[in-house]
Amino acid sequence: MNELHYLFNPRSIAVIGASDKPASIGARTLENLFDHSRYDGSIYLVSATRSELRGQRCYASIVDVPQTPDVAIVVIPAQSAVQVLQECAEKGVKFAVVLSSGFGEAGEQGQRLEAQIKQISAQSGMRIYGPNCPGACNINARLGMTFSPSFPHDLRPGPLGIATQGGGLGRNLMQAMERGIGVALWSSSGNEADLQVADFIDYMADAPDIKVILTLVEGIKDGAKFVAALQKAARNGKPVVALKVGRSEYGQRAAASHTASITGAAEVNSAALKQLGVIEVDDIDELIDVGWLLNRHMPDGRSDIAIYCSSGGAAALTADIVGQRGVRLTEFAPATVERLAALLPGYAAIGNPVDTTTAVLSNEQLMDSTLLAVCSDPGVALVLLPVTIDYGTTTEKMAQAVSRVQKESPVPILPIWMSDRNGKAFSMYAEDGIVPAKSIGKAVKAVRRWMDYGKWRTQTHPQHWKPWPTLGRAAPQGATPLSLSEGNAKSWLAENGLPVPRSALATSAQEAVREAAAIGFPVVAKVSSATLTHKSDIGGVFVNLRDAGAVHEAWNTIMENVHRHAPGAKVDGLLIEEMLPAGGVEVLIGVSRDPVFGHVITFGLGGIYVEVFKDVTRRLLPLQREEATAMLGEIRSSALLEGVRGGPSADVAALIDVLMKVSDFVGRHADAIDEIDLNPVWVGPKGEGAYVLDAVIVGRQSDDEAARR
Amino acid sequence: MNELHYLFNPRSIAVIGASDKPASIGARTLENLFDHSRYDGSIYLVSATRSELRGQRCYASIVDVPQTPDVAIVVIPAQSAVQVLQECAEKGVKFAVVLSSGFGEAGEQGQRLEAQIKQISAQSGMRIYGPNCPGACNINARLGMTFSPSFPHDLRPGPLGIATQGGGLGRNLMQAMERGIGVALWSSSGNEADLQVADFIDYMADAPDIKVILTLVEGIKDGAKFVAALQKAARNGKPVVALKVGRSEYGQRAAASHTASITGAAEVNSAALKQLGVIEVDDIDELIDVGWLLNRHMPDGRSDIAIYCSSGGAAALTADIVGQRGVRLTEFAPATVERLAALLPGYAAIGNPVDTTTAVLSNEQLMDSTLLAVCSDPGVALVLLPVTIDYGTTTEKMAQAVSRVQKESPVPILPIWMSDRNGKAFSMYAEDGIVPAKSIGKAVKAVRRWMDYGKWRTQTHPQHWKPWPTLGRAAPQGATPLSLSEGNAKSWLAENGLPVPRSALATSAQEAVREAAAIGFPVVAKVSSATLTHKSDIGGVFVNLRDAGAVHEAWNTIMENVHRHAPGAKVDGLLIEEMLPAGGVEVLIGVSRDPVFGHVITFGLGGIYVEVFKDVTRRLLPLQREEATAMLGEIRSSALLEGVRGGPSADVAALIDVLMKVSDFVGRHADAIDEIDLNPVWVGPKGEGAYVLDAVIVGRQSDDEAARR
Incomplete structure (x- = not known):
């Protein structure tokens, strides 16, 4: 049984602040409980001023109530509520429903009171619902623990x-x-x-x-x-x-x-x-x-629908909006087409959308048989039925026909009530549970979401989900952010199995030339500094250095550029790196720490795509391999990974591997990592791998591993 | 006076097919005219079977009607209508309103009949309204020339x-x-x-x-x-x-x-x-x-609004949707803030959105004064007023307050009727012309469009518009499409003032080398052929040829590639072209011939932006200079023209010039041009111009100029 079972289905209730003062929240709460609920349990009234209400005894305090109620509904002012809640907790009340306002929403004084009731709940285990809320309405049990004067209409x-x-x-x-x-x-x-x-x-x-x-x-x-x-x-x-x-x-x-x-x-x-x-x-x-x-109707992953309408214009407009939302119209089976052709006049449109013309308006049987024919087509997951106009009786007969057909077919028929006249037919749909949408656009949007959920549901197995570990949601207390230099970031990544180009840190021009020769020409040279983030903007990066002379020259120029454009920067030397061949695709992988959901991974194509088109996709970490795979297809520019104009397709397997390794890396060092920015990650043609070309990691000093870098 | 004046305001009407057969279109038309209109002119009834209807004489034919009516309403079957329309035309009837169906929408036979009535109209000058339509409802004149049984409700x-x-x-x-x-x-x-x-x-x-x-x-x-x-x-x-x-x-x-x-x-x-x-x-x-x-209210180009609401949640949700649609919330003037602070309780939100809390629900005067304060803020162009719940009387009082305030302020107050309960307050808004929107999303969408129109209206001068020349809407009859080779296309463009790189067609390797030397190295070499469109895909393009040897080698390789990959292609030789420096932005300019609107120009950034993100903008031709300028800012990637990450900004003036010259070019040769595809157009840094690097023109043989190429 869920731990809130007795909150919504209490065996007994106390109302603290019971009253009969007209329109007071105390009186309204009693009216809802006594007059508009069908509640079998005991209700105890607590009032500081009255000894009797509604012919029933009032207790001066919850302390005096002979039983311990499951729920205490508190409707007294915030000031006095704290003491009363303390008493409820001591009494052993399971749930306090605090309808009173004047707490956190009402300035400093209220915030203090709210902190106090929080503490009462935390210390006693009594759960608090509210404060500053209209209460709870259990309509199926016909129980209104609410002061709302609208509850009597919630039927x-x-x-x-x-x-x-x-x-x-x-x-x-x-x-x-x-x-x-x-x-x-x-x-x-x-x-x-x-x-x-x-x-x-x-x-x-x-x-x-x-x-x-x-x-x-x-x-x-x-x-x-x-x-x-x-x-x-x-x-x-x-x-x-x-x-x-x-x-x-x-x-x-x-x-x-x-x-x-x-x-x-x-x-x-x-x-x-x-x-x-x-x-x-x-x-x-x-x-x-x-x-x-x-x-x-729970969607089953199918995504083709039918439109059935007696107005050609509305049929066309609905089809238009369906197409714009990426929903598909079923191509009817030959049997459906035959049946419709036999039943409808020659000038009706029997494709999809079906435009019955007004022929069905005067012939209910025709409506039944043709609508059923459409519902029975094996490719139809749902039928949209735009009701263009409220014609009075004619529209009512149509609603009846829809109800009849709906009883015979499991395929949901969704009427779209397009008119601003909400006549009797509207209520007839409502009463039969065939809830009309309010505009074509809203209807089609709903259908699209219904279908997308159907696809998700048939493709996902939440049973296999692991409990969510809330990776590093809150940053560790007292720790301060720490940016790692590119070299340090990359070697940390490399230790965690992430592919980075071969590289070495050189602290002199001579060492740079030596390391370049060891790595093999051509190489890339980048200034190494934890404080410089946009290295190329200040002339701190040289690519395609083909010999020793070029490397030596690069050392001099980079140091000069840094000296001129970022005079205060702390420079460790030059990072000399293997240069990867042309023809790769550059992507971006980022990790950030969301204050609510913790670590989130972002993937997109690098450069302008991210900046201008915000063409990225995200997941909470940790990542499942299916999710990593799905991410690649979710960006609009995903075609670039498949190769453009006959170019080679990218090494997608290697890219998925990088995503998974980033996820694992963050999992291992959750506290120490605030932010990761791998941009670009170079993805070679199939079989040539993927490499992190540049990396920024913002860590936390309190973590040993981050601190040692 | 508009030429259709007497169609909608006829001095006399004949009804051809008058009837009293219940629910017939003839009878319904008479009911609408006699019982539900307030029409002062003469109505003549024409019936083949009746001599009297509604106590009024019926004529056997329009020919017999003593006067020539402005309008003849025709409700007889399509078959007989043709003859009758001929008679109407001969009689001098100005307008025939043909309500009958059975014409173009009803198969071949109907299409034949429709062609006949078209001809009657064209030959006689009698204008035909319809056929296959419910007619015309002039509500302001209270005249229904319609068979619709709903006309009596159109009040x-x-x-x-x-x-x-x-x-x-x-x-x-x-x-x-x-x-x-x-x-x-x-x-x-x-x-x-x-x-x-x-x-x-x-x-x-x-x-x-x-x-x-x-x-x-x-x-x-x-x-x-x-x-x-x-x-x-x-x-x-x-x-x-x-x-x-x-x-x-x-x-x-x-x-x-x-x-x-x-x-x-x-x-x-x-x-x-x-x-x-x-x-x-x-x-x-x-x-x-x-x-x-x-x-x-006609919008004046201002784009800041206020939200006024008694539910904090609805205020927040509305603000959220406002922000998503790019509408701005006014920062209230100090006087407004002061006034609201003095009037509303301390826990109300007096910023924008204004959350009055439920305090105003029990205090009409407070609602009047606070809503008026918001309307009176100088920065508020419109007030959104979400009505979250239908509370009955309370909601009615609110509607009355809104009406009172609206009478005192010119700033439109737009209520959003969020509830599915359409109580009396809903009708009160409707009766006062303060038409509620039906959802927050729909309301905000409407406001955004209203504002955008305001901006357009204050920035555009339709008075200066020239009549639209419908450039080459229909392709000339009998002409067949003709693709021009790149060289021919470019020289035609050059003759029309468009900037193209210096180039020459070489028909031998020797000539290619000679021309390259004359143009100056480095050069580009491209195969010249009217039948090859994707030249680079088959190895038909070489760039950055730095000397004679490279040009000679390029000739051989290109000819070999073409021979191998496109053996049937008709090759004119090699186009040798000046090579433009690196650092430019590549854009696309296209022209196509729309079947409805004629020539349309498309502009966007080249390559992947167009293919993946469809990031283009369009205009009907001819183009005004302001429009060309506006187009540059309309694409999402327009930032690239302004220079990215400190790069130089592009030669926007030169690009606008190219757009205008394309427009002029099409204007001069409208019949001869079906399609232009300039991709890429190279736009250099400011001051370095813009050049058409590749051009495809599909022309028409019947035009001399196209044919001679």
Whole structure:
């Protein structure tokens, strides 16, 4: 049983701050519990001022309550709540649901109070839900531990678990019930003094009545916990659809000020969600679109759909948007074409999109038979049904036909309610659970995500996932960053099995010539310094040095250039390196330490592709080999690795090996590594390997290995 | 007066095919005219079977009608319509509105009939509207020349002109009246036997009661007419918002089969619309979003907005989406901050986004004063107001406050109705013309487009536009394409003032050496042949030839390579060319002939940027110098022209000159040029010019100049 089971399904509840003052949060909480819930357990009322309410005895304190309730709902002002929570903890209450505001969100004083209740929770083991939240609505159990005056309208139970932080956006999702959405449970974690969104995702991943989890996250307090919850959901086969605020600077700033939590880098958040199979959406209504589709039918990896419509224009427009999103239209089997041709008038379009023309509007049987024919085509994974206009009765008959056909076919039919007139037919779809999308664009976006999830699901095996080790998430305390020189960085990499060109550090011109001869001409000469990062910009790099004279000259020129352009730089000498042949592809591999998710690896093609087109892909570390392989195909310029215009294809196997070795390297030295920048990594033609040509490592002094360099 | 004035405002109307058979199109047309219009002119009924209808005399034929009506509405079957239209033309009827179907959309027989009515129109000058369309709804004049049973519900007059082809999508737009949209006129051009969407845009550009034009186009029959209408709208200061079907292959195919017209290349359509100041949208509801915003307030080029919200979560989410779309949040003036700080509780967020907290929900006056403070900030061009939840009465009071403030401030307040519950407050916004957006994403998209239009409008002077000459839209009949050799292409370009490297054609190794010496070493040698396009792929190009020996050797090797890899190629010799110094940027300039819009110029950085990232920009020709300049900044890799990592900036002036000269060149030889591909064009550092290094021209034999090469 999940450890939060009795939070959402308590055997007994105490309300601390019970009241009958109209519109007070105390009174509203009682109304929701007594009048709008169907709760069988005991409810104890605690009030400092009343001895009786609703004909039931009130206790002066939780201490006096004869039983130890599973849940105490706290609705008294923040100031007094601390003492009361201490009493609850001492009493052995399992969960305190703190609806009161005036904590972390309300200035310094509130932050002090929040720190105190955190401590109570940590010391006693009593879990705290909130504070500053509207509470929890267990719709399937018909239990509202909430002061929201809207709870009486939350009447549609169902398979969706909704986990939000804020109350406003969560309630917005609850109002999607009007579109036909059935909700199992809505948790709203508020300030997250103790329990976080991640805890509720974890609960929902276990809950047998929840099929799909929707979450709206402003800030992630504990990255490791969040990842673990998502891993559990994936293992239990439950899709998670997420909207993460903080994808732009404005959003990051606003979310940080709203929830006082770190939002992390948007690209890293998105990469992490994707890696964990979470479906990330762009807007709040899209949570519903995708979540409900997943509930209706779990996608099986197929990606061809049909469009069925009685308006030729809408059929064409929908097909257009389908094509723009990279969704494919099924080429119907001959039997389907034959059937449609036999049933529909000659001027109807029986290809895909199907334009039935208005013929079906006056002939329900025709609608049934043709729509069923489309659903029965073996290549159709889903049918989009744009409802262009609300025609009243005609549109209602159409809705009935769709419901009938849907009962006979497992292929989901997704109506698109295009009109701004929400007539009776709209409600008919909603009541039958055939939740309409609100625009063609939104519908197609949802279908694309549904399909992508289907592909992910059929290709990924979360059962094989290892628990996520949260590599070096927090930098070790007290350690200060330390940049390694290129030579030191490369030899550390080489010790860890990473391929680097043969090289040697020369501390004089004579030594440089000697080392070059030992390595074999041509060579590259680079200034060696831990403080200079853009070595070539100041004339610190010479390539293609073909003889001793050239190496000697390079020494003089580089030293002169450094002296002139970076007079204070600490120079160790020149790094003399083997020069790799022309014809390779240059890529970039980076590692950074995200404040939420820990070490993240970035891969892309070098130079301008990264700077201008931001053509990179990312993964949380450690990397699985399949993921490393997938990364290569995810960048838009991946064609360059396959060889352009008849050129040779790159040594992809060697590149994957480098990625895996970087992952292992970071795994071994997690605390010591803040940042790695391997740019470029040279990838030769097939069979010629891949080599790290330049390397920057920013480490931590506290680590012995980093420090010794 | 626009030539279509009496089509939409007829002084008299004849209905041919008048009927009272329930639900027939004849009866419905009469109901709309007599019962649901407020029409003062004369209506004549023509019926082959009835002598009287609605107590009014029926004529057996249009010939018998005592007056010549401005408009004849034809609702009889296609077969009989041809004869009747001939009679109408002879009678002198100005406009025939043909509602009947069974023409071009209905197979070969229908296409024959459509050809016949086209001919009647062309010969007589009588304009035909339709066929196969639901008719025209002049809402401001309350005149429905339509059989649509929905016309009685089209009750909200207003400032929008809607021009569609299909009926279904047009009617969908009409149902946006539920969201508060007021429509002046909806024209639906159907099969466009004569009058096209472009004619109606032209009419709307002149109509004094129309402020904004919305159009939904599946296919453009006459590109020149379409461009001219859009130019007129721009000159008259009327924004046009367009949804063009055919942006994906599926859409192109479906639209072509639906309307039997050419859709053209999506990129070219989008470029043409953008160039003409048309706001292109992605979905049908977005037409309304942007159109209504433009009607409410014409943007002035400012691009900073405010977010005002009572939910912190929704404020953060909206800010996030605003940031993702590149819209900016105003930094409030000190006076605004002071005012908000004085009014709102301490825990509210008074930056931008403004999170009032729920304090305003119970205090209307507070809402008025704080919202007005935000609207009054000098840097705020628009206020986004996310309405997260439908709270019933509370939400209604909020809507009233918004209406009050909107009356006091010219700054548009755009509510975002986020809930799926469309309660009374929703209608209150609609009734007050404060049309809510349907999702945060859609709202922000609309705002971004509104702003971009504002910028375009303040920076562009359509008054200075020349009439569009439709350069070589159709290829000359009977002419066959002709590829020019690189040498011929370049000398034709050179004659037209385009800079090419010095070069000469050598027909022997000896001549090659001689010419190289005359040009000056180093040189480039390329095989010259009109039939070989990828010369370097077969070893037909050698660069950096430093002496006579190298040139001689190049001759032999190239001839051998061509012999081996392209044995059938017709070879003229070797092109010996001046070699330009290293350090330039390589760009691509192309011209193609679009079937709808004629010659289009494409510009981008060469090589992989074009192939992988499709990083190009386009314009219809001829090009204005400002446009050429703008093109350089529009590609994502434009930073490369400004110099990367301290490198020199490119000779941008020379590049603009090349673009203008290409435009002039095409202008002079429009019929003779199908395609130009200048790739690469070498752009040197500032002051060093730009040169066409390689050129492919596909011309037309019928043109003397092309033929002589």
